[in-house]
Each structure stands twice: as C-alpha cells, then as structure tokens.
Amino acid sequence: MQPIRVMIVEDDPMVMEINAEFVSKLSGFELAGKAFNGKEAISLLKDIRPDLVLLDYFLPDTNGLSLLQEIRTNNYPMDVILLTANRDPEHIREIFRAGVVDYIVKPFRFDRFQTALEQYRYTLRKFKENRPLDQADLDAIKGIRPYQSEVLVEELLPKGLNDRTLQQILQFLAGQEIPLSSEEVATGTGLARVTVRRYLEYLEKKGDIVMDVQYGSVGRPINKYRL
Structure with missing residues (x-):
C-alpha cells in the first residue's frame, strides 16, 4: 500500500x-x-x-x-x-x-x-481489499468489541494478563502491514519485551494472531506475529 x-x-x-x-x-x-x-x-x-x-x-x-x-x-x-x-x-x-x-x-x-x-x-x-465487509470487519473498523463485563474478561484471561494490555497489543498489530517480532511490538507499544512475549504467545495459542518463523542467514530463527 x-x-x-x-x-x-x-x-x-x-x-x-x-x-x-x-x-x-x-x-x-x-x-x-x-x-x-x-x-x-x-x-x-x-x-x-x-x-x-x-x-x-x-x-x-x-x-x-x-x-x-x-x-x-x-x-x-x-x-x-x-x-x-x-x-x-x-x-x-x-x-x-x-x-x-x-x-x-x-x-x-x-x-x-x-x-x-x-x-x-x-x-x-480494509476498504481497499475490494470485498464485501461483514459485521466483524465493521466492528473492527469502529473499534467495537462484543460487550463483556470487565470482571468476566479478566477472569477468563490467564493469571497475570489483563484485557487493557491485550487490546493495546491487538490494536497495534491491526495497524501493521508486515509481521513483527516481540521486540518490535514492545518498541511500538512501549511495553516490556517480556510482557509482550507472554501476550503474543497467548494470542497465538488462541488463534487470534498468526506466528511466522523467519530464518536468517545466521543465528536463531525469529518468531514474527501478525493478525
């Protein structure tokens, strides 16, 4: 784009x-x-x-x-x-x-x-994808999520995770065009890298985001994440 x-x-x-x-x-x-x-x-x-x-x-x-x-x-x-x-x-x-x-x-x-x-x-x-938008697309565009009480959301999350940080990371990833590493997400959100890694691993296990493993010419492979 x-x-x-x-x-x-x-x-x-x-x-x-x-x-x-x-x-x-x-x-x-x-x-x-x-x-x-x-x-x-x-x-x-x-x-x-x-x-x-x-x-x-x-x-x-x-x-x-x-x-x-x-x-x-x-x-x-x-x-x-x-x-x-x-x-x-x-x-x-x-x-x-x-x-x-x-x-x-x-x-x-x-x-x-x-x-x-x-x-x-x-x-x-989303508008340039040239396909019909469904309700989920429109809700994402407007930043609307199905209503859930904040207490219920916190109870459903693993211990140590909170919904506000989760949504901050998801919203940041929504604005990215390429997969990002946990370090890049941490830099973009201002959160600690260890914290970001926990949320990314949780979101990837849930299927809310996708993890791409990228191999360089040397060194360990890098896990990168996208919606």
Whole structure:
C-alpha cells in the first residue's frame, strides 16, 4: 500500500512541528503539506489532495467545523481527524455529524496520536481489499468489541494478563502491514519485551494472531506475529 499522505492544518507553529514530527515517526505515513489557516488549507488541499487531514478547530480566519463542512460540501475525497482543545459538546456533536474519523483533545500524548493513525490505516486497508465487509470487519473498523463485563474478561484471561494490555497489543498489530517480532511490538507499544512475549504467545495459542518463523542467514530463527 502506498504511504498515506497527511496534511496538517494548525495555526501554532510549535504545535505544527510537534504534529509533523509525530507523523514522521509512523511508518506508512508521509507529510504532504502544512497550512496555518483556513484559506491556505483550502488552496493546498485542492492542490495536493491528501488522504488524511489533521485539523485544528481554532484557526485565525475560520474554525475547524466550517472548514470540515466545506470539505464535505465540495466532496473532496479525504478523511479528517480533529486535533483540538475544543471540548464544547455541541461543537463536537456537529463535527461528528459532519464526518470525522476521530477526535483527539489537546494536549495529547503520542500513543493516542499513534492509535488514531494506525486505526485509520487499518480502516483504509480494509476498504481497499475490494470485498464485501461483514459485521466483524465493521466492528473492527469502529473499534467495537462484543460487550463483556470487565470482571468476566479478566477472569477468563490467564493469571497475570489483563484485557487493557491485550487490546493495546491487538490494536497495534491491526495497524501493521508486515509481521513483527516481540521486540518490535514492545518498541511500538512501549511495553516490556517480556510482557509482550507472554501476550503474543497467548494470542497465538488462541488463534487470534498468526506466528511466522523467519530464518536468517545466521543465528536463531525469529518468531514474527501478525493478525
């Protein structure tokens, strides 16, 4: 799959650079353009046609909702994630009605940013498979799991494992295009390698993920995991 082209709309230069750096840390994404106000944004998105727009709400000449509505009115083929300090419930409701794939409240950490973009990549890959999507596919795209009480889930897991960490690892793997080793998963999730290995072994035994054994020219074979 070609790199996902990202455009950032943000009026604060420092925040712009942080977000651009976050994009650069993620494989499979490339920064296609930057805009510091609404006028620049409309001109640039017409020209570069990004796949994804990371949009602030508070802009010097407009706001994110108005810009989002203009994108939708003109049927520009791109998706939008709001990265903003705006917490007004009525504004947020209107923004979701206008069509965004995610809404991230500032200030945010890199792991939340990473989750949003990896979930978007997973969604895009599903859409490009060119096959009918079933309910399980749609639930995975929306991050919906069948309801189970948290207590019941914890009881069903082996001792020492918890559902939150399990879902963190699964969500990370969902955004990957190639099998990864336990060390690579640990690096990507920020978890300890020993911890990650236990969860990967459990998920592989359950059949939730697949283990590929890869042999190099020298040394021991490496176990790599994928959904």
